[in-house]
């Protein structure tokens with residue numbers, strides 16, 4: 001039983017066949033435009049979407065559009081898939097790792113405030129990290145596992161310190177924060193359509209923003225910064241970060257089904273919560289009153305003292321029964337790549353990393369399959 005696999009049961013075949021039949025297979029085409037429009041529509045009126053080759057490219061582009069320069073610093077969640085931190089380095093900037101908060105496992109706004117007020121100073125209209133001397137320019141809160149970050153305090157701090165907020169809403173596509181779709185609250189939002197995400201194009205990504213100049217700039221940078229497409233005049237260093245029409249065709253079909261996927265994922269989450277809250281030593285994933293998770297990967301915490309085995313052993317025992325599970329990411333401050341980075345806190349990320357386990361939660365997971373996971377968790381405990 002796999003952890004989380006794509007669900008392909010809509011117009012994917014038809015739309016992709018249409019690309020093949022018409023030879024519109026490459027990096028321009030009606031499906032690219034439509035995919036961008038449909039994504040922007042989900043966010044509401046003033047939004048623009050720029051499709052990219054993957055989510056990491058969307059993040060890299062977002063940082064460039066936000067004006068992040070080499071040697072700047074960017075705050076990012078310590079407990080996340082590594083991509084947003086890597087994107088910061090691609091831009092030549094340096095990540096400052098912000099711990100998770102224990103309640104909902106997301107970037108802790110209090111740690112953000114601590115860093116900005118304790119470690120930074122405003123000098124000549126520029127916010128600088130006192131220790132490194134570098135300019136602090138942006139924040140990337142990552143909605144991990146689909147669950148919303150508490151964004152209001154982060155947006156307030158960003159306003160106060162003149163920082164750009166780039167939401168990494170890859171795992172949160174379809175989730176909400178105080179009624180607003182995730183990815184549409186910060187200044188820029190980024191999504192990924194990799195095979196294991198909420199919807200997939202095989203590989204792909206998108207940047208969304210309500211700022212038309214930034215959208216235009218993103219389009220420019222992702223298409224090799226062409227000033228004159230005919231004469232091959234390029235105004236600056238650009239990138240080939242375009243999504244193909246073939247992939248966008250799949251994206252259009254997947255997006256049509258997103259609401260159905262979200263309902264299916266929520267039903268899976270509800271069932272897990274109801275059944276697992278009774279198992280000693282298993283703590284179901286948190287819910288919050290300020291938002292609605294997209295329930296990307298349903299995750300529980302395992303308390304070895306109460307449950308009778310640790311997360312690692314439980315993973316192996318479930319694997320032996322053909323049930324795939326997955327731990328959370330190694331906190332970035334422990335990764336060889338980011339060991340040198342400044343971190344604010346990090347203990348909560350480590351605790352979550354050692355105890356959390358994601359359970360099978362594909363959109364197509366049957367009730368019988370889920371029951372098998374639940375029974376295994378009940379049986380192996382205590």
Ligand SMILES: *Cc1c(COP(=O)(O)O)cnc(C)c1O
Nearest residue numbers: 054055056081083170192193194
């Ligand atoms: C998957 C993921 C990405 C990267 O997306 P790719 O399309 O694989 O480049 C970025 N951020 C988060 C939080 C992710 O889960």
